[in-house]
Amino acid sequence: MTFKSIIDEIENNLNKILCELSISGVVFSVEPAKPGFGNVSSNVSFLLARQLKKSPKEIAEILSEKYQHCTHTLVLKSEPHPSGYLNFYADWEKLNQLIISESYLDTFGDVDVGNGSTIVVEHTSVNPNKALHIGHIRNIVIGDIISRILKKANYKVNVLNYIDDSGLQVADIIVGFKHFGYDQVPPNGKKFDHYCGDDVYVKTTEKYESDPSLEIIRKNILQELEDGNSETAKFADKITRLVLAGQLETCWNLGVTYDCLNFESQIIRSGLWSKIFEKLKEMNLIEFENEGKNKDCWVIRGDDNEEDKVIVRSNGTATYIAKDIPYAAWKLGLIEDPFHYVKYEKEQPDSKILWQTTLNSTDPVSQNFTGEKVLTIIDSRQARLQKIITSLMDKFKSVPDAYIHLGYESVTLSSETAKTLGLDTDGKQAQMSGRKGLYVNADSVYEILKEKTKEETQRRHPEMISSEIEKIAHYVSVGTLRYEMIKQDLDKIITFDLTKSLSLDGDTAPYIQYTHARASRILEKSNRTPTINVNFSLLKEESELELIKNIGLFNLQVRDAVNNFSPKVIARYCHDLAVAFNSFYEKSKVLDLGDDDLENARLCLVNSFKITLEKSLDLLGIKAPDRM
Numbered sequence: 001m002t003f004k005s006i007i008d009e010i011e012n013n014l015n016k017i018l019c020e021l022s023i024s025g026v027v028f029s030v031e032p033a034k035p036g037f038g039n040v041s042s043n044v045s046f047l048l049a050r051q052l053k054k055s056p057k058e059i060a061e062i063l064s065e066k067y068q069h070c071t072h073t074l075v076l077k078s079e080p081h082p083s084g085y086l087n088f089y090a091d092w093e094k095l096n097q098l099i100i101s102e103s104y105l106d107t108f109g110d111v112d113v114g115n116g117s118t119i120v121v122e123h124t125s126v127n128p129n130k131a132l133h134i135g136h137i138r139n140i141v142i143g144d145i146i147s148r149i150l151k152k153a154n155y156k157v158n159v160l161n162y163i164d165d166s167g168l169q170v171a172d173i174i175v176g177f178k179h180f181g182y183d184q185v186p187p188n189g190k191k192f193d194h195y196c197g198d199d200v201y202v203k204t205t206e207k208y209e210s211d212p213s214l215e216i217i218r219k220n221i222l223q224e225l226e227d228g229n230s231e232t233a234k235f236a237d238k239i240t241r242l243v244l245a246g247q248l249e250t251c252w253n254l255g256v257t258y259d260c261l262n263f264e265s266q267i268i269r270s271g272l273w274s275k276i277f278e279k280l281k282e283m284n285l286i287e288f289e290n291e292g293k294n295k296d297c298w299v300i301r302g303d304d305n306e307e308d309k310v311i312v313r314s315n316g317t318a319t320y321i322a323k324d325i326p327y328a329a330w331k332l333g334l335i336e337d338p339f340h341y342v343k344y345e346k347e348q349p350d351s352k353i354l355w356q357t358t359l360n361s362t363d364p365v366s367q368n369f370t371g372e373k374v375l376t377i378i379d380s381r382q383a384r385l386q387k388i389i390t391s392l393m394d395k396f397k398s399v400p401d402a403y404i405h406l407g408y409e410s411v412t413l414s415s416e417t418a419k420t421l422g423l424d425t426d427g428k429q430a431q432m433s434g435r436k437g438l439y440v441n442a443d444s445v446y447e448i449l450k451e452k453t454k455e456e457t458q459r460r461h462p463e464m465i466s467s468e469i470e471k472i473a474h475y476v477s478v479g480t481l482r483y484e485m486i487k488q489d490l491d492k493i494i495t496f497d498l499t500k501s502l503s504l505d506g507d508t509a510p511y512i513q514y515t516h517a518r519a520s521r522i523l524e525k526s527n528r529t530p531t532i533n534v535n536f537s538l539l540k541e542e543s544e545l546e547l548i549k550n551i552g553l554f555n556l557q558v559r560d561a562v563n564n565f566s567p568k569v570i571a572r573y574c575h576d577l578a579v580a581f582n583s584f585y586e587k588s589k590v591l592d593l594g595d596d597d598l599e600n601a602r603l604c605l606v607n608s609f610k611i612t613l614e615k616s617l618d619l620l621g622i623k624a625p626d627r628m
Helices: 003-020 044-052 056-067 092-103 134-152 168-179 192-210 214-225 231-253 264-269 272-282 321-331 380-397 415-420 442-460 466-486 509-526 542-552 554-563 567-587 596-619
Strands: 030-032 040-042 075-080 086-090 118-122 156-163 260-263 298-300 309-312 340-343 355-358 373-377 403-406 411-413 494-496
Touching: 003 030, 003 040, 003 056, 003 075, 003 086, 003 092, 003 542, 003 554, 044 056, 056 075, 056 086, 092 542, 092 596, 118 134, 134 156, 134 373, 134 411, 134 442, 134 466, 134 554, 134 567, 134 596, 168 192, 168 214, 168 231, 192 214, 192 231, 214 231, 231 442, 260 264, 264 272, 264 321, 272 321, 309 321, 309 380, 321 373, 321 380, 380 403, 411 415, 442 466, 466 494, 466 509, 466 567, 509 567, 509 596, 542 567, 542 596, 554 567, 554 596, 567 596
Parallel strands: 118 156, 118 373, 156 260, 260 355, 373 403, 411 494
Antiparallel strands: 030 040, 040 086, 075 086, 298 309, 340 355
8 A cells, every 4th residue: 555545544534524515526636745835735626626616725724723633543643734735744653564565565565456358569660570679678568668568558468570572671681681682591690580681671762763673573472471372472582581580589589478469461361351341331331432532432431620531442442540440359359369379489588478379270289469459569650540440449449548559759879879880870860760870779778887897897796707797787788778769758759868868967877777776785784674663753864764665655656657557657656666766865975874673674674675776677578786
């Protein structure tokens, strides 16, 4: 319960007071207070002003007086604020013990929002024709962190990665290999996914401008890809599987894992589209166009000023949205599953089994990766398409918000970072484009971050063995990449800067990780194992109480993050927690106090902070080293 315990107590007592006043139906808030408003604050007085024909200040005074007669365990006193807010002050001796004791439990921070229901989270979904670039990482990190938070909130989460192995970009690299003779073995040990993106894809697409006939070749290859028995389709499967292996290697290095891989080519060949097409016609969700520019096409009517969306062309071929609609319905379990499942050939780092769909019925294995809800992580440029799919799924399932699109904005590189990574941007931020070759692959960014961290760690700790330095550098590099992707609101464009992101000051992952290392060092130097058998009344300094309050907010922050699908909430919480600890560290000595009782109480608090920060960072997929 932690800090929520005092909030619940106040809510219950205020509701009793309103009942005594014969007032009902008032939805008020009780929240952790801003500075100058006690420890907890409520807006209830403002909501009663019109009904009681009194000022919020007068109502706060009445409610405060009545509150003194309520049974309360964790509230020391209530007080009306001149502005009209009703403020409450905690009995910190009791709240200290409650918060710190609970923080030592394995279940600390758990909330039950999902009630054990199943939700699908689909993320990554990068075309298997190139390496992952820094822009893709935002999608991957958002999806992975959302999945972790949902599990903390008692959802059963199925994490899917949709492999678009039959689209234009795959056709482009097949043109490169088949018509321009690119070797299937990368030069100089280059990763295959890097080779396909940097060399085959970029150089092939450059040739389209000077040779329009290549468009016909590409179109033919696209058609051949839809026929699973064609030699082209078999070759494409071989190539895209190699690219996918490289992409998964990058994801796994960042601590990202999946439950199942779904392949677009199999969705096309499974017959799912024909079933959905008939259902769309039966439900009058699509119309056949008899005239105009979309004559002889099947379309979804646009809303307001939006254009109609063609889903089947006049020649009978389905557009790309026709692949996404049946996949969305499959994720929600609205159509019979045509797939069988086999284990992926490589093991994920956490030893979690990775399944993949197949249409081969040899030794079939049954699995279920559908959900009562679906959350699809796709950038904001796909908002129109996702709006259409969301609307269709709402009609199919007759349950609102069963299919949710979580959009986000792009990632750019600062001019200095672009320069460091070898991109000439004339001193401007770099907007990435895989087709033009204007991108920086995620592996390169990770390696540069890692090298910078190793150099700094070696400088600070010349006595440290290389394996320990390597581990710290990995934790910091992964932590930096992850944190930079989610510390902003999702609707904000990120400008990634290598130097700023590694700073030990400010809103960065290394700052938070370093604070954890500071707490670990205090506990190490104490030569004691902290326990909760301490005198909690000794923790009464302002910096101590502020730190305890922040620790106690953990489950409230998890609930907020779940309800809003917001990784930033947890990122901000980690930073606030680190700031509160550093303030405590500066103002409150922990060791060599000459007072064992106070020393034990503060060590207990330091350990409570360390445990809580580790748990909250784990939701971000960030590990905290004990030394930095």
